[in-house]
Amino acid sequence: MRIHLVAIGSHGDILPFLAIGAEFLCRGYDVILAAPAPFADHAARIGLPFHSLGDDCDYRRITADPELWHPRRGAAALFGNMAAATEQTYRWIAANARKGQSIVVASTLAFGARVAQEKLRLPVITIHAMPLLMESRYASPILPGVPLPAWTPSRVRHWVGRGADKYVIGPAALPTINAFRQELGLKPVRRLRYWWNSPSRVLLLFPDWFAASQPDWPQQAMHVGFPIADRFGDTDRLAPRLTRFLKGGDAPLVFTYGSAMRQASGFFRTALAICERLGRRGVLLAPEHGQVPESLPETLIHVPYAPLSVLLPRSAALIHHGGIGTVAQALAAGTPQMIVPVAFDHFDEAARVKRLGAGMSLSRRRFTPARGARRLRRLLASAEVARACGDLRLRLDGLDGVAAACDAIEQMAPRRRDGGRAVRP
Incomplete structure (x- = not known):
């Protein structure tokens, strides 16, 4: 079996995937990471095969955008740029992953992995690094750029978040994603923050005492704990x-x-x-x-x-x-x-x-x-x-979110009919 790790974002998004890749190398797996070009050297230091999504100029252009760091306008800038990488991510997965022989583990913003899951019927696991990505009527996270008082009921924050989906996140990301999906003969996505959860498995890189499970969270969501991955940085x-x-x-x-x-x-x-x-x-x-x-x-x-x-x-x-x-x-x-x-x-x-x-x-x-x-x-x-x-x-002390994540991914691994693990062709 080959494990295809796909991560889009900055250090905080990529370092956990480098740590997961290193752990799978230690476990003897065939694993490769696709991520922004500036992280190629990070992967090379640990001997992790790497594929660049975009180039260094793309990464610098996105991170240099002052709109990205605005509490309200940042979401539109982020999701617009991430949606633009959907086709590139999908094409790489389509060219390299094989049903029954591969598993794809993708970060939240790797939208091309979810498209590949639907079009190619590949096993895909979504990894959410932060509680903000888990919407809930019962314990809605604090939204950026929305100056609601601390005592605001959760259901009100949730309602405001649904408004952000409709008027900010959706318009920034969905036209690009859905235009590509139409080329592939797939139905349009209506709400990004629901669709980005893989129906197979969602791993949460934080402990339950930091953000507890809620009744309206996806049933396939699973806490694995914090990945302490800073040693895989610069x-x-x-x-x-x-x-x-x-x-x-x-x-x-x-x-x-x-x-x-x-x-x-x-x-x-x-x-x-x-x-x-x-x-x-x-x-x-x-x-x-x-x-x-x-x-x-x-x-x-x-x-x-x-x-x-x-x-x-x-x-x-x-x-x-x-x-x-x-x-x-x-x-x-x-x-x-x-x-x-x-x-x-x-x-x-x-x-x-x-x-x-x-x-x-x-x-x-x-x-x-x-x-x-x-x-x-x-x-x-x-x-x-x-x-x-x-x-x-x-x-x-002593807890290892990386090992727990790898254990959960192994449970999803394709298996041969004789009961053994699938191997790379």
Whole structure:
């Protein structure tokens, strides 16, 4: 059997698939990953066969779009760009996967995999990385760009979400998807957020205590837990100068606004001012040049990337955008976090972290040096937050969402009539 992994997105979307691919290689499977071109080197480092979806210019063009990071307009920009990759993804699967000999494991935005499931009758598993992707009348997630008060009933948030389907998400994605489906003789998709769930199996890369199952979730949905996959990023170790910096003083504050963010200069200027006000050392994680001030005091250091599972246990707090992968790393490390949401799932993750007692959130507008410093001082002094973070770290200790995901995928594997596993022809 050959496992075709298909992932579309940025680091937070791709790293779990690299981890799953590495685990299947260790288990002796024939596996290949199709993902955006910039992740080819990541796959090569672990010996994972790779197919590029698009090129480096495509990835830079999408991530550089300022509309992508707007709380309201970001959804239209995201889904429009992702729908454009539907045909390319489908063509690759159609040319390489074989019924009875292959299984396709696809991220939420790999719409071409769902088309292949319907047209080619291939076994497809959908992987959702964040609770935002699971709509529910009973526990509707917090939507980006919709300033509803915290006490708003879930059914109202759900109703607003259905409106977003009709007026934002659908118009951005469905014309492209349905035009291609028509070429293949398939009926049009009416609602993307329902259709993107594979009817065979949906794996949720978060534990049930982070987002519990709801009565109206798809019955085929299954929690597997957080995939701690940062070691599959740009490097699996700390840069020597960062190691020296950590040894040179107190535990620092760590600031990051995500791997794909290209409009974070204001965030990092505020980070610098907060560290000065608090008299704290700081680590600024930003892959792009021009995001961080060129001249930094000796108490701050800028590095493009660092594996959070190594860095956070040696840090005082994490201040970040609220991506699910970053949230999971902080929970696993027992590190207090302040979330400054940008778009997409960030607002929902912030609410969940606050509910767990593991941190707090602050809007981008209110993230100023004075207010940010006051909130961080309170966060760092809170015995309740420290206790909650410690409890959550112990709760996640030893759990492996990657292994659990691979176990679930193996259960779906095609089998030969003699009872053995299907093999690659």
